[in-house]
Amino acid sequence: MLGYTITQWLFGILSFLAIMFGLMVVFSRNPVNSVLYLVMTFFCIAGHYLLLNAQFLAIVHIVVYAGAIMVLFLFVIMLMNLNEDTEPQRTWLSKIIAAVAGGLMLFVMVGSLKGAGDMGLQQYGNAQIGFVKNLGAVLFKDFLFPFEIASVLLLAAMVGAIMIGKKEAGES
């Protein structure tokens, strides 16, 4: 089709959708809508992972990010007081500062990506390392220690969340 392979077509469509939903996240006025567009962006990025043969990453991206983290985002939005009268005032000064900061960010990104063309991207290692089976074989042999440490990290996060979020018996 027009000299492109199916993979290239899929890449193009997914990229277009990802960028479009990403822009919608920024431009929608309602924060809940922004979160829902972010979920769509995550689905598109999961599609990119599939095209890159990183299937485990794609599943994790959908289950953990689109499924769980976005629920957290929604809850955070609901935890806040979003009445019209409590919205922060946007003065001209803050708008100008935001524009300058955003412009500088763009400048840095364009500057750092300018030399990216001659980086000579090449494939390192095994192209099929992203498959669940191959990844599991590596994870449970070579990266066993980081894997076990991850459980300590999760435990610490769990205890921390309970400590912060839970009222103690005597606390008012």
Added chain:
Amino acid sequence: MGSTNTPTDYLPIVLMFIVALGFVVTTMVASHMLGPKRKTKIKLDSFECGIESHGNARLPFSIKYFLVAILFVLFDVEVIFMYPWAVNYKELGIVGVIEVFSFIALLLVGFYYMLAKKAVQWED
């Protein structure tokens, strides 16, 4: 398995997504077009279980929901790690069982801490 895995293997899933989305969109559009619409002032009023509404819905939530959600995320990440183990179960053998059980044991400590602190109990 292994070397035959390509992105095109996911074509059935993509098709399923398209069919599911298409069904939802078609039914919603069709019911919107075909159904009769009799709008009156009373019908379009917002109400809460028959009681007239007062105030607005933009009220801050309780933090308890957030605690439940964050615990869900943590156990979600735990389950994700069992997925590559399940695929490699036979190759890893008893060593894999010990590895993953020690991983789960540490998280069970957190689970018991959660129960002991009554983190998901709904008292005020």
